[in-house]
Amino acid sequence: MNQSCESECKKIHDSLGRITHLAQALACKTQLEIKKIRETYLAMYGEDLIDLLQKNSQLSNTQKNVCEALYMWMLDPIEREAVMVREALDQQQSEVNYKVLVEMFVGRKSSLVVLIKQAYQAKFRRQMDQDIVNIEPPHPYKKILVALVASHKAHHADVSQHIAKCDAKRLYQTGEGMSGSIDEAVVLEIFSKRSIPQLKLTFSCYKHIYGHDYTKSLKYGNYGEFEDALKVVVKCIYNPPKYYAKILYASIKGITTDKGGLTRVMMNRGEVEMEEIERVFKKKYGMELSEAICESENIPSGDYRHFLVALATRTRTRTTNTTITATAIS
Template sequence: MAATILPMSSTHGLENECKEIHDSSGSLNHLIPSLARRTQLERQQIRDTYKAIYREDLISLLQRYEAAISPMKSAAFSLWMLDSHERDAVIAREALDEQGDDANYKALVEIFVGRKSDHIHLMKQAYHGRFRRHLDQDIINIEPPHPYQKILVALATSHKAHHADVSQHIAKCDARRLYETGEGGSGAIEAVVLETLSKRSIQQLKLTLSSYKHIYGHDYTKSLKRGNSGELEHALKMVVKCICNPPNYYAKTLYLSIKGGTIDKCCLERVLMSRADVDMDEIQRVFRKKYWKEVKDVICESIPSGAYRDFLVALATKNNIN
C-alpha cells in the first residue's frame, strides 16, 4: 500500500498525516517512503504538529518502530526526521565512539567539508546539548593520534577563521606554496597543508585546488601519489576529492558501501541522508555514468525487500519525485 503524500501548505494536511502516523499502531512500513521524500522544513512541520497533538516526539515513536522491525538494527528513520545539524551531531559522536577506522573519520570530514559555517556552529551546539561534550575538544583528544585528526582540527578551525569572499590571488599564492613544499621539493608539506586548511574556507580551498591544476597541469592528488607527504597522504587524497568534486566522491562512496563485499549500512545511510536535500540528482548522474546502473537498482539488488529498502530507495530518488 503506497502512502499518499499530503501537501504541507495547510494545517489540515499536517494533522491528517500525523493522525495517519499515530493510528498506524506502529505499522509504519507504508508511511516511511513518504517521510523520506519530505523536505527538511516539511519534516520539522510534521514533527512539531505531531508533538502538539499527541504530546510525544515523533522521534521516540520511530525509535520504537526501528527496534521492532529493522532487520539491520538501523536508526535511519529517526535520524532522518532530525534537523540536519542534529543528525550531523549524532553521526559525529558515533564516528568518534568508533575511532580507529578510517571510514569513521571520513564521516567527520564529510561534515566539515560539505556543510556551511553556520551549520557547523549549530551542529556543535547540538553536539554539546545532546552529549554534554565539546566536539572540537573530542577531536583534539582522539587516541591514538591519527592522520585524519590533524586534518579535522584544521577544518574545524577554518569554519571559525575564514572570510566569506574568495580570492583568485590568494588561490594562486596558496597553489604555488603547495607546489613548492610538495613536488617542488622544499619539504614541510604537512605544516603548509594544515595551515592552508585551517585558514581558508571550503570554497577558497576549492579555488586553490582548481588553480593548482590550471598552473601545473594536473590535480594536486597527483603530487600526493609521489609519496612526499608520509602517512598524511591517504587522508589528504580523500579530503581533496571531497572538496573538488563532491558528486564524484559520493557516487564512488555509495557504490563501495553497497558493492564493496560487505554492505556498509552506516556509510550508505549517511551519504543518502546528507545529500538527499543537496545534490542527489547530480550524484545519480555520475553514478549512472561510472557504473552503468541506477542507485536505486543497486540498492534493490543488495538490500532485502521491506521498509528499510523502500526508505533507502525513496532517499536515492527523492529529487526525481518532488
C-alpha cells in the first residue's frame, strides 16, 4: 500500500467524528485519488467509507446535507450518475427532475451512457430506458428524452456540415418560418437520428443562417410546454458552460425547483469542465463561484457550505494534473 495514501486514510479515520475535517480532506481530491483512498481504507479498517457516510447521514440530522454530499462525492462517477438518475426518476419522492436526464444524454458520450445504464441496472435491478418510457403522466420532456435515447443507440461520431445546414433549414421551415406551433414530429425525428455533436453544429448553422439562436425562435408565437422543454435541451447542447452556470446561479439564489442542481453540477462536470463553467459564471454574474456560495442566504452555513466552497476552489488550487478524471467522464 502507498504510504501517503495510508496516512490520508488514518487522518480520515480520525476525522470521522468531525465532519468539517472530513469534508475538507475529501473535497480537494480527484476521483482517482478517492478511489485509491476507498480501497486503502477498506484494506486498513475493513469498512467502506461509503457505508460509514450513509450511517452518518442517517444518524446526524444537523449534518445530513454534508454527509449526503460526501456520500455522492465518494461514489465512482458512473455509479454516482446512475444514483442521481434514479433519484430523478423516483416519483415517490417528488416530481421527475428532467434536467438530470437531459444533462446525462446531452453531456455524455454514447459509450459512457451505456456504462451508466449498466450501473443503473446493476444497482437498482431496473432498465433506465424503460423507466423513462414509463414516466407518468406523459410530459414533453419525455418525448425529447425518448428521442435522445434513440440518438445514442444510433450514434455516429462524424459530423456533417451539409446535414447540419439541411436540418437547420428544416427547423426553421417547421418553426418560426410558418404560422402556429412548431412541428414536434420534425424536431423529434432530427433529435432521434443525430448525435449531440451533430445537433450542436445544426444549432450553430441555424444562428449563422438566420442571425439568431434557435432558442430565440421558440419565444415566438403561442408556444407551450414542448417548446419550453426543447429550449432547455437546446441550451444544454449548444452552450453547456452557460447552461451550467445558470443552473449554479439559480441554485445559489434559491430561484429554482431543481433540487440538488448545485452539487450535481459541481460533482459531475469534472475538473477541466468546471474551470470553464466557473469562468462563464464569473463573467456573467461578476463574482467567483466560491464567493457566491459564501454569500448565499439559501445555502446552510457550516460544514455543507464549507464543502461546497472547497469543491468550487479545488480546480484553481490544485497544481497536479487532474485531467484523467475529466477525460474519463466526458
